[in-house]
Amino acid sequence: MxxxxxxxxxxxxxxxxxxxxxxxxxxxxxxxxxxxxxxxxxxxxxxxxxxxxxxxxxxxxxxxxxxxxxxxxxxxxxxxxxxxxxxxxxxxxxxxxxxxxxxxxxxxxxxxxxxxxxxxxxxxxxxxxxxxTPPKQLIAKLVQTRGDPLEKARAIASDDFDRTKLLLTMVDLAELNYPLPLKGVGVKPSREKYAPVTKHSPIFVIDCEMCRGRDGSSLLTRISVVDESARIIFDTLVKPDEPISDYLTQYSGISPESLKNVKTKLADVHAALRALLPPDAILCGHSLNFDLAAIKFSHPYIIDVAAIYNLTGHPLGVRRISLRRLAQVFLNVDIQSSANGHCSVEDCLATLGLLKLKLKHGLTFGDVSCGFSVADYRRGAFPDAKDDESDASSEDESQEVTGKPVSRALTPRICETCKNKFATQCPIVDCPCENGTPKLCCACLAESTPAKDDVLEDGFDFAEATQAGTAGMLVxxxxxxxxxxxxxxxxxxxxxxxxxxxxxxxxxxxxxxxxxxxxxxxxxxxxxxxxxxxxxxxxxxxxxxxxxxxxxxxxxxxxxxxxxxxxxxxxxxxxxxxxxxxxxxxxx
The missing domain is CATH 3.40.720 (Alkaline Phosphatase, subunit A)
Structure with a gap:
């Protein structure tokens, strides 16, 4: 131009x-x-x-x-x-x-x-x-005329509170700008068909670190996946196919040295996720829409910690409190405080802790619109109360990291099978990601995982259900x-x-x-x-x-x-x- x-x-x-x-x-x-x-x-x-x-x-x-x-x-x-x-x-x-x-x-x-x-x-x-037509309008029309297709993919509901009560609806996914498997948008579904989601469906927590492309988009450069037992399933750096204009190192923890000689590509991440996730997997994260957009993946069963905790009283989509603030208030831990950047494993573990609290105490826990009181929580109304006198609903300026980065050698992590570099030692000293570090890169992990049947004859086809009700995208x-x-x-x-x-x-x-x-x-x-x-x-x-x-x-x-x-x-x-x-x- x-x-x-x-x-x-x-x-x-x-x-x-x-x-x-x-x-x-x-x-x-x-x-x-x-x-x-x-x-x-x-x-x-x-x-x-x-x-x-x-x-x-x-x-x-x-x-x-x-x-x-x-x-x-x-x-x-x-x-x-x-x-x-x-x-x-x-x-x-x-x-x-x-x-x-x-x-x-x-x-x-x-x-x-x-x-x-x-x-x-x-x-x-x-x-x-x-x-x-914008996706929000398409999905609203779909739900109005055909009902929520995700409801049909869930097992028979009961009145008891369980993890399925925290899942985002189809309208929620559109409202929060989650990637959806619409035609022509460049987003791939995480699998062809899905099994019904139940109260026993396994939860996997995902967090990513991104750098900025020259077109302003977010490029995936690190992804971590943790299961319900806090076991690190995989944690890998990713080499983008597009040039990086800003590494955003103060937030991402990624630098040119980090990605040097890394061969893992986005396609390898896709293969690993498809191999590891069972057909009824629930994905959980904090504002996971941004992570899935960078991964270019869509998934029907989502729990968003930023949506299930509401300390502001605002509607869905405008009520989000940062993960760091939620961790301070409810877990009494300080994350994302290193001047060397964030760690996606640390964020996964904090997200998992918040999810477990919610599952333990019920749907109204952490939601002021349902009568939850942070003050009562601090006074010990809940056994997990943490002493924090600051205003939980505000994003305090003190949340900003003001320290200087600490120089640390980024020792490469080598895949045991292919001998390629797939990660480095975390730039954050004493980071929890140092424990239980995976030994395989994404490509080798996918190859070593027993093959799953990708096609379930009676499974839920997320892409088909979405596209069938949004055929009138052009008006x-x-x-x-x-x-x-x-x-x-x-x-x-x-x-x-x-x-x-x-x-x-x-x-x-x-x-x-x-x-x-x-x-x-x-x-x-x-x-x-x-x-x-x-x-x-x-x-x-x-x-x-x-x-x-x-x-x-x-x-x-x-x-x-x-x-x-x-x-x-x-x-x-x-x-x-x-x-x-x-x-x-x-x-x-």
Whole structure:
């Protein structure tokens, strides 16, 4: 992606420089990051481009694009998308550094240009004219129409309190942003089918340490799994497939030296988890959604310690207290206090301790919304009471680690079978992870574990149950734009298969409006830009208008005459093999 802030550029015929007040207040599109791995050559995917257009056109709380932000944009009045279908030789002239043409010069000033993946014009318009329903809404609809599929996967419930009463529901999983096995999201289910979960189902506690990728995402670099007896099942470092931009060593305890010569990959972690977890396993963690997102795994049976302890009285999702604070209040232990970073095994053991307290004392324990009192707990109303005079519901500033890291040699741990490094000595002195350290790496552990039957004939298929009720993930954009203040004018080629006219969506075939060519199309459609919240235009360039200069003149005509202040304007030049998009929030 390319942008240009040179003060020598002109905007609307007015020369501005970076120090000018008007320059500083002008709208600007800023690239932030990609949610997943950056595509080849940093190209935008169809849906990423569509997300920006939909966000600006719909507004009103619609999800923001993850890859960019718009600064100094005082509300969107209208959005204009103009797609011009050209040949490769024409596209070659529209490079961002070609200042002989209006489009590159205009759009790269306070805007940006980007390559965009467009397999075809049909897929381009379909992604733009259809909105992906957020998982929370999909799951809410699923539960409303079909019931909670996780309830069907549980054994016959009894009135007695047991571990199954702590499991998150399907709605809880969506509300807390847990990875779900929806199509196209890159998340794998932990197994194909699951056995019914019961009060005897084994619990495994998981905690991960993550570093930051260059796209801002969390990359798994260490994972620990502990069973109910506090036995460390495995504890391994993981070498990400993507480059690390920030090791976050003060939190993760991970450094370049830690990962040196580590060969364990995410695929090895997947194989080990599938081999070790029985079909009715319950996974437990503190805010486990972040860990599973980094592992790129989904699982139906979840206990989240951050959800079952409620010391603030706030609803699910906003009431979370840090693991360190919960451990201090209920376990009287101080974790995550080392300046050398956190240890995932230490966090697992603290999580396990909190879970056992909850199972021992019942559903209302640790939940102020159910009448639990921290003060009564401290006065000895429970046999496990710990003396802690601080406010349990607050995140005290004293929780911050202020000490200096202690230098310690990171002795490698070598797998007994393959002789590869899979971990190091913990950077935290006297850490509990030093006891019961596993001897095998993930890959060898998976190979040495007796094979389990992955397919249960009558088992619960989490992926199928989720996808069956969320088939309508894509809904027409016009469902969101259905008021007199939110209208659409669509002038694209052969629109009948892509968009349905409505009271607030006018549809015309661009080929019938073009008349003698591109200039006629702009003359016909241009005035509509100011009349509608979203205007979509398409044109197939033909002789004699196929010269870059002729196309550029038509774009200039559209932008300067019909795209007004605070409009988002996007011009997409697409050939059969590639495309380039110029985007700008007009501020002049």
């Amino acid at each position: 390319d942008g240009n802030d040179d003060g020598d550029d002109c905007l609307g015929g007015v020369q501005l420089r970076p120090k000018d007040k008007k320059f500083k207040k002008m709208p600007k599109i800023i690239v932030i990051a990609w949610k997943g791995s950056p595509p080849p050559e940093n190209m935008l995917l169809d849906h990423e481009f569509a997300n920006l257009v939909q966000y600006c056109a719909i507004g009103g709380g619609f999800r923001k694009p993850a890859w960019c932000a718009i600064r100094n944009f005082a509300g969107v009045m209208s959005t204009v998308v103009f797609r011009v279908n050209v040949v490769d030789s024409v596209l070659d002239a529209f490079t961002p550094d070609n200042k002989d043409l209006f489009s590159p010069k205009y759009f790269t000033f306070q805007g940006l240009s980007a390559s965009i993946t467009t397999a075809s014009r049909t897929s381009f318009w379909r992604s733009l004219l259809h909105v992906t 027409p954009l016009t469902d969101y734009m259905n008021t007199t203040m939110s209208t659409v004018f669509c002038a694209i080629n052969a629109p009948d298969d892509l968009v349905t006219p409505t009271k607030h969506c006018k549809v015309r075939d661009a080929q019938t409006l073009a008349g003698n060519g591109l200039s006629d199309l702009i003359r016909e459609v241009g005035p509509r830009c100011a009349e509608n919240r979203l205007t979509l235009i398409e044109h197939d360039v033909a002789e004699p208008e196929s010269s870059p200069e002729a196309i550029d003149e038509a774009v200039k005509n559209l932008v300067l005459k019909h795209v007004l202040r605070n409009f988002l304007c996007a011009v997409v030049l697409a050939s059969p093999s590639r495309s380039i998009a110029f985007m700008k929030a007009r501020g002049d």
